[in-house]
Amino acid sequence: MSTVTLKNLIKDYPNGFRAITDLSLHLDDGEFLVLVGPSGCGKSTALRMIAGLEDITSGDIYVGDRRLNDVAPKDRDMAMVFQNYALYPQMTVAENIAFPLKLRRVPRAEREAQVRQAAEILELTEQLEKKPAHLSGGQRQRVAMGRAIVRHPALFLMDEPLSNLDAKLRVQMRADIAGIQRELGVTTFYVTHDQVEAMTMGDRVAVIKDGILQQVDTPEGIYGSPDNVFVAAFIGSPSMNLYEATLERHEEAGGDRYSVVLGDQRLAVPSEVVAERPALTEHLNRPVVVGIRPEHLEDAAVVADHPDDQRLDATVDVREALGAETLVHFNLSAPSVDSGDPDALDELRDSGRCTARFSASSTARVGDRARVNVDARHLHFFDRQTHLAIRS
Amino acid sequence: MKLSRPSIRPSRIALHAVMILLVVWSVTPFVWTAQTSIKFTRDVASKTPVLWGYETTANAYRNFWLDSDDVNMWGVLAFVLVVAAIAAALGLIGRRARHGWPWFLGATAVICVALWRFPRFWEANDEYDFLVNSVVVTLLTMLISLSIGLLAGYGLARYTGISGAVILIVALGFRALPRTAFVLPYFFGAKEIDEWLTSTGVGSWNFPLIDFPGIDTLQVLDTRLAIVLALVAVNQPFTIWMLRSFFIEVPKEMEEAAMMDGATRLQAFRKVIIPIMWPAIIATGLFTMLLAYNEYLFVRVLAPTEWTLPVAIVSLTGGESSRTITEAAAASVSITLPIVIVIILFQKHLVRGLGAGAVKG
Numbered sequence: 001m002s003t004v005t006l007k008n009l010i011k012d013y014p015n016g017f018r019a020i021t022d023l024s025l026h027l028d029d030g031e032f033l034v035l036v037g038p039s040g041c042g043k044s045t046a047l048r049m050i051a052g053l054e055d056i057t058s059g060d061i062y063v064g065d066r067r068l069n070d071v072a073p074k075d076r077d078m079a080m081v082f083q084n085y086a087l088y089p090q091m092t093v094a095e096n097i098a099f100p101l102k103l104r105r106v107p108r109a110e111r112e113a114q115v116r117q118a119a120e121i122l123e124l125t126e127q128l129e130k131k132p133a134h135l136s137g138g139q140r141q142r143v144a145m146g147r148a149i150v151r152h153p154a155l156f157l158m159d160e161p162l163s164n165l166d167a168k169l170r171v172q173m174r175a176d177i178a179g180i181q182r183e184l185g186v187t188t189f190y191v192t193h194d195q196v197e198a199m200t201m202g203d204r205v206a207v208i209k210d211g212i213l214q215q216v217d218t219p220e221g222i223y224g225s226p227d228n229v230f231v232a233a234f235i236g237s238p239s240m241n242l243y244e245a246t247l248e249r250h251e252e253a254g255g256d257r258y259s260v261v262l263g264d265q266r267l268a269v270p271s272e273v274v275a276e277r278p279a280l281t282e283h284l285n286r287p288v289v290v291g292i293r294p295e296h297l298e299d300a301a302v303v304a305d306h307p308d309d310q311r312l313d314a315t316v317d318v319r320e321a322l323g324a325e326t327l328v329h330f331n332l333s334a335p336s337v338d339s340g341d342p343d344a345l346d347e348l349r350d351s352g353r354c355t356a357r358f359s360a361s362s363t364a365r366v367g368d369r370a371r372v373n374v375d376a377r378h379l380h381f382f383d384r385q386t387h388l389a390i391r392s
Numbered sequence: 393m394k395l396s397r398p399s400i401r402p403s404r405i406a407l408h409a410v411m412i413l414l415v416v417w418s419v420t421p422f423v424w425t426a427q428t429s430i431k432f433t434r435d436v437a438s439k440t441p442v443l444w445g446y447e448t449t450a451n452a453y454r455n456f457w458l459d460s461d462d463v464n465m466w467g468v469l470a471f472v473l474v475v476a477a478i479a480a481a482l483g484l485i486g487r488r489a490r491h492g493w494p495w496f497l498g499a500t501a502v503i504c505v506a507l508w509r510f511p512r513f514w515e516a517n518d519e520y521d522f523l524v525n526s527v528v529v530t531l532l533t534m535l536i537s538l539s540i541g542l543l544a545g546y547g548l549a550r551y552t553g554i555s556g557a558v559i560l561i562v563a564l565g566f567r568a569l570p571r572t573a574f575v576l577p578y579f580f581g582a583k584e585i586d587e588w589l590t591s592t593g594v595g596s597w598n599f600p601l602i603d604f605p606g607i608d609t610l611q612v613l614d615t616r617l618a619i620v621l622a623l624v625a626v627n628q629p630f631t632i633w634m635l636r637s638f639f640i641e642v643p644k645e646m647e648e649a650a651m652m653d654g655a656t657r658l659q660a661f662r663k664v665i666i667p668i669m670w671p672a673i674i675a676t677g678l679f680t681m682l683l684a685y686n687e688y689l690f691v692r693v694l695a696p697t698e699w700t701l702p703v704a705i706v707s708l709t710g711g712e713s714s715r716t717i718t719e720a721a722a723a724s725v726s727i728t729l730p731i732v733i734v735i736i737l738f739q740k741h742l743v744r745g746l747g748a749g750a751v752k753g
Contacts, residue, residue, distance in 0.1 A: 051648075073651040082649060083645075088650075090668055
């Protein structure tokens with residue numbers, strides 16, 4: 001059983017920098033876990049600690065029941081795919097793939113058979129006698145995969161294996177890697193900064209920031225109910241729109257009604273939204289962070305059937321027609337919230353910037369004053385101080 | 393951009409003129425020496441230089457190398473050419489092979505066997521011993537320098553702590569000091585050791601395993617060992633720096649990948665890093681070879697009688713010797729040609745070595 005358990009892993013560098021703080025994770029046998037985070041968040045360090053290429057300051061790593069802290073990398077029975085592939089330039093593709101077997105003194109005939117089999121899975125049969133220098137980026141990536149799968153290891157470690165490929169190839173390899181992993185059923189720990197890879201490939205996604213694990217959940221869980229502002233903004237493209245707003249209660253005869261004040265506009269909040277989150281009532285009349293996913297905004301000119309008090313007015317700044325949908329950027333007068341993603345563009349931190357995913361049939365033009373339907377049932381609420389989700 | 397054939401412009405003509413002048417400037421002395429080495433003394437001594445149409449002779453070579461006057465030099469030339477051709481062929485294969493060292497070992501073995509057998513065919517002079525000294529000193533210096541340099545260069549390339557930087561800076565400092573600053577301390581040090589060996593009697597012990605023929609007493613001064621030790625010491629900083637700069641170009645992921653694939657660190661070094669480093673090892677080895685082969689000062693001071701060829705040649709020109717100028721020329725040509733051959737074979741690696749660190753591998 002190749003389950004992987006990380007217990008309270010800590011990594012301190014000699015200069016005092018703490019790269020990983022108290023990381024605990026568990027991977028089930030055959031699970032594909034993606035560790036995702038912005039650059040410099042410690043995700044590669046975590047992977048390298050599992051690989052044994054980086055010392056562990058404190059904490060434990062187990063594969064099955066076996067504690068691996070003091071086991072040399074070569075004895076950990078893990079295969080790693082590096083970001084730059086790290087193919088051996090002096091060896092042919094066949095020799096590269098056979099190298100791990102050769103080190104294990106696998107007999108030549110068996111070795112050749114296994115290399116051939118791996119090459120067939122990866123469609124590298126034509127390339128077997130070539131040197132890595134004569135391969136395309138995608139082929140090199142597949143050779144690196146071949147070197148990993150030929151061994152049937154207990155665990156695959158992948159360190160941003162797709163980030164050196166061009167966009168089209170990345171989409172294809174994304175599916176290929178996920179497919180191969182499912183076919184082989186090898187437990188996989190995959191590190192990336194690309195949240196699309198995380199969402200599409202992982203059985204579960206772990207989001208990490210500044211060496212601290214933020215949330216571990218299925219892709220749907222992470223996307224649908226992010227634990228904090230950072231996860232909310234980091235997962236999803238375009239990002240969730242996050243504003244400082246005030247929640248108000250209006251006591252009326254037919255039951256209390258709630259609304260959110262976004263700058264100079266007011267948005268009605270269905271009472272079931274508040275009913276699902278009783279803790280929200282503790283934040284009444286105080287600023288909270290409100291999040292709206294771009295797909296929960298729609299052009300009122302396209303969908304007319306929408307409660308009027310769940311609409312916002314805004315002037316269209318930028319329109320990006322993508323064919324299947326149209327991204328519309330506009331400005332709300334409410335103050336934006338910085339999610340703390342170091343990779344986010346500075347202009348996205350500008351106050352009030354909002355991105356909406358309109359239907360392709362939207363005719364909103366730059367400069368138009370648009371009416372925007374807000375699907376208020378899908379609003380996200382976060383504490384303004386702690387940035388934690390208000391869910392209970 | 394439109395590509396046009398280079399037009400003939402005055403600036404180009406001037407450039408070529410300067411280049412031709414530089415080539416003539418550097419080649420003329422060597423051509424002159426080569427000519428002198430195959431002339432008769434009367435042509436060399438004539439008041440008007442005899443530039444062509446002179447009678448050629450191999451007397452100078454015969455007199456310099458051999459102890460006999462009636463040897464057919466064509467036979468000697470044929471022997472030397474055959475040995476050189478075999479060694480060069482092995483070297484060429486080794487240059488291209490992934491693991492070149494067996495081939496270079498073969499080339500070295502061919503040269504050594506030839507040097508060993510040569511005196512059985514022809515009766516050689518003392519100068520022949522100096523040639524043997526040159527070869528032994530060069531090979532040993534290369535071997536030791538490269539072994540230490542590879543390990544130290546790799547370690548210093550991968551370890552980025554403060555003590556690594558200190559070692560590198562100190563090494564650079566030693567490299568920057570003039571040779572003359574070392575030669576006397578080495579001399580006195582060697583002398584001290586020899587005196588200790590004599591006074592304690594250790595020097596006259598009989599070590600069964602290192603009881604080489606011709607060595608009665610153990611000593612440092614005036615041995616090949618002294619030259620090799622001194623050359624390794626002064627050359628090591630350069631070897632370490634040069635190899636380190638090549639190692640830095642090899643991504644760290646290379647050995648990490650090997651270790652993940654199941655290799656120990658040593659296996660990763662041997663099976664993955666060294667083959668990648670092969671051209672760099674050749675380049676560094678060549679520079680070490682040139683240094684050891686051409687060394688004059690250390691040999692002159694540390695080995696008063698166990699000369700290598702440069703010292704032997706200088707002794708011909710100083711007036712201490714009654715040998716003729718033609719013999720000095722023959723000696724110069726003999727010592728230069730092997731190096732010229734090696735450089736022609738490996739010039740690509742030398743150029744790469746000169747630009748070490750500038751080009752990403």
